[in-house]
Amino acid sequence: MVLWVFGYGSLIWNPGFDFDQKMLGFIKGYKRTFNLACIDHRGTPKDPARTCTLESEEEAICWGIAYCVNGGLEKEQEAMRYLEKRECEYDQKISVDFYEDANSLEPSVTGVLVFVSTPDPVGNKYYLGPAPLEDMARQIATANGPTGNNRDYLFSMEKALSNISHEDDSIIELADAVRRVLSRSNEKKITSSDIPLKSHTPLVYLSPLLEGIVMDSR
Template structure:
């Protein structure tokens, strides 16, 4: 381009001084000039297009990089969301299970509370001032034979409260030890030990039973004296003595007693209860856990001075039902005993009204 400009300057001077100058030379130069200008413009256009393409490529790379970052971030977010959702679902399912369990427990406790409080629980706080004759023959679960004691009506003097479970629920006056698991003297023999219920401490668990109030000092002494009497005279004088009846390595404890499942404040505090030790070194009659079938067969064979072990089981099942407390384990065990007795064509002993 600079060479063309120099040649154009030279021809212009020549045209001014030479009268014979041919104008065609300038025209030819102008064509060359136009061609060079076009080439320069084309080169600039190409360079511009290349710059644009490079810019586009840079933009695409930037977009791809940004997209990859966004995709990675979204993947991380989705994983976090899935983990959070999984944890939330697990927590929600756990809460649902807790709610369902609480609802079932509430329904069960409400049912038990409704039946028991109306029929037996409040009325079960029994005064031992009834004749010892009636106590010996067994306390009926008829509510009319109980005296309901509200908290405000408790006497101000010291009284003895005794919590009874197992056979004490239906027969508070029965002198024999048929509460301890594996008792060998009343519901079984050393050869065929019977199974009766025992109470062991366990946090969070509830034991349903009956609280008896003994307000007279003489009655307390009789209940705790530990005297014995020959069986031929047991219908004449009542030998219902807790220290004899609950003698098999029991420990006396004093606990709170509630008449309502949802109550926070106990109806009575300091209720005496006997707790047996599961330590076989201390409690020779403790048989320990066993399968339902094994316990049923053992109960069928066991029989002692107080009668067949199966009678104890059927009485306990019936007494709990009358209290409004259906115990699944007791029910299943009783049904297993009945089934085995039926298979052996034996007549199962049924609980009679005491």
Template sequence: MAMWVFGYGSLIWKSGFPHDERVVGFIKDYRRVFYQGSTDHRGTPEFPGRTVTLEPAKGEKCWGAAYKITSKEDQHIALEHLEVREKQYDKKVYVDFFTDPDSSTPAVSNVLVYIGSADKKLNVNYLGPAPLQEIAAQIAAATGPSGPNREYLFKLENALKQIGCEDNHVSDLANEVRQIISRG
């Protein structure tokens, strides 16, 4: 039986694991937000970066990419990879994945997605909401072992454009970070 994984952040442009198929689509009733602290990839414990997580949002659609993994060996490899890569995300949920905005029937059910919850007891890296300028300043300044936090933001913005998705939270943040960088 195939396993499916939904990516809404860096998984959109870089899966890092073998897969049989990549499908663009969305999940319902969630929105992508830069509320998750990154102390292991795009920041440090002393100066966390910000990466995306999902928060419940009735009626919203979060676009991304779903990966189909068929062989048991590839599923094992993918899960091992994701458990390390997504270790700062405290929740794994299974969702319905849609490809047609007009359909009420999911293209695939039981798609695995990693979420950093807002529960500070379970997710010590949750930073939560802040003013746009504050989030942008943090992203502009943070750097971690995987590179500058701004690179993550700009790659996400570009990946979303490539799949035809407009995400105002991402584009507003990217524009604000560009302004900060241009001011030096």
């Protein structure tokens, strides 16, 4: 077997596992959103960060990088063990078609693995759901975790998409909003207690992840 994994968030600029090939391209029917809670990398259970997930949208396309691992079963299993730990806040793995050419009707690769978070505020405790742009910007501007702050994740996402020449307007808009919040912070100190964190279940009920799985790749 050959393992293909699609990276649409931090996997674009920091895959973190050994792969044999990578391709620039896109998947259809999904859009990138910042509706996933992160409590172990860029945030905490008390003050979660917002990170990327994918949500269904019929006409949408999402550009990213597909990584191929074809060095045998042991190498594939090693990659999957790494990804399962890193992507532990995603509650679903799906299989998608991957396209390199925007004009092609035929996918370049089928059966590409993608980690996503289902938009279920009851069944998925890490799904934040949408929020007003300003609220999201303030949350991202102030959230910090064991491996860094939330805003750097967003700015890295913005830069990575620019580097592959496929900017995402929604990411640019959110990053600009965060920059506005940061510029105002010199006039008024922003604290995480000011921020409405979630439109569903209060985030204080999020449980810390098991010890030993915090990784520095997100």
